[in-house]
């Protein structure tokens with residue numbers, strides 16, 4: 001009973017604190033929201049890069065780009081060598097015209113990019129090779145490396161390695177930025193709560209003198225901080241969700257071959273993570289101020 | 297009830313407010329603390345409900361050393377010691393009954409208990425008709441009575457009043473002290489710090505006189521003697 005009574009009081013006082021101190025409350029909510037939004041951006045990017053890496057890793061295809069001006073004889077030799085490699089199921093020659101044609105299919109409406117690709121001659125003649133299993137791709141690539149007439153080989157393991165590099169960099173950068181921004185959010189919530197505590201210092205002094213327990217005095221402030229953190233995080237979750245859906249739609253239209261993570265279970269999990277983090281930021285921020293200011 | 301053994305209080309600014317005070321106060325007593333301004337009355341009172349800690353010496357409440365009390369235990373000590381502060385310390389945005397109820401609410405008391413006890417103590421201090429008035433709508437004497445009602449609403453075993461009659465005219469001051477006498481008659485220990493000579497003499501209770509932080513007299517049925525102060 002006593003617990004629910006003080007629960008009611010705490011909720012009312014926390015809401016009262018937010019309203020009475022609306023400018024600072026708004027400032028903290030927006031800071032937390034911004035922090036969490038940036039964090040969400042990093043998380044979504046990392047999840048998608050991870051996903052991309054898995055998709056690429058599961059491919060059983062590699063592409064061998066041919067050097068320009070390859071003699072007929074060398075071409076035949078190379079083709080025979082490819083066909084004879086263990087694990088190779090099939091191979092197909094794709095000349096630069098056809099490559100461009102395929103690319104045009106992907107990017108039907110991006111005339112500018114198409115022209116740029118055409119201009120740069122970025123898609124040379126190539127062999128598209130299919131192997132039996134994903135783990136054979138790197139073996140085949142290794143066998144072909146350094147063969148005369150081959151300009152470069154593009155195969156999943158290499159792409160995966162690059163993707164992982166990018167993902168790691170993103171993770172590290174994201175972590176640093178997130179830590180910094182979380183610090184800022186904690187700081188601003190601590191300041192907001194400090195103002196509320198200060199506005200009610202007479203009441204707190206009297207509470208202490210008439211025998212209020214420490215937690216009884218403290219917890220409305222902790223609740224207020226948690227509320228600020230969670231509202232900020234909730235706003236960020238909404239914005240991140242809307243932004244992600246919009247991006248997915250955009251990518252689907254323009255780069256349909258790009259394997260992106262579907263919004264559905266992902267955004268739900270993201271919201272949960274953000275809300276927990278927001279609550280944590282709020283608790284820590286208010287705890288800092290309450291501990292410092294409640295000594296009587 | 298209270299047992300002070302050789303208690304010294306030095307404030308951080310090196311002011312020695314109390315030095316070597318040894319004092320026993322028994323359950324059910326009525327004790328006046330008298331002394332010139334700055335003698336250390338408020339300091340002594342603050343030690344009793346642990347707003348301040350002694351620098352040296354020991355301080356027992358009901359046989360328990362409260363110098364070493366853990367911070368989490370302090371609220372429970374304060375619930376057993378009702379205090380009327382020198383400056384009332386009423387919350388301006390709460391009514392008389394709101395202020396009195398506040399002391400019960402913070403202990404987690406239920407609505408039923410609050411509804412029963414608050415009117416009863418307001419009745420006892422003669423403020424039943426001013427229950428809904430805010431502090432700024434009350435006279436000094438009425439504010440002191442609200443503070444007194446708040447001090448006793450938790451049913452403490454001891455009531456400590458620090459100059460509860462400070463700015464009151466003699467008649468109003470006497471009303472307050474009479475109330476404290478009534479509270480004492482109902483079995484609670486009462487400790488009152490004061491300058492009001494006439495009141496001390498009229499009550500004929502124990503008088504502990506402080507001078508520059510030392511007890512220099514402690515008389516049953518004492519009088520507040522000008523010559524010595």
Ligand SMILES: Nc1ncnc2c1ncn2[C@@H]1O[C@H](COP(=O)(O)OP(=O)(O)OP(=O)(O)O)[C@@H](O)[C@H]1O
Pocket residue numbers: 307308309311312313331332333334335336337338339340
């Ligand atoms: N918080 C404090 N910090 C530093 N010095 C203090 C503090 N409180 C009181 N003092 C000093 O301690 C001495 C005793 O003060 P105290 O308030 O106990 O006197 P008092 O007897 O209650 O006086 P009064 O009758 O004026 O209320 C004074 O010299 C005062 O300046």
Ligand SMILES: [Mg+2]
Pocket residue numbers: 337338339382458459
């Ligand atoms: Mg004083």
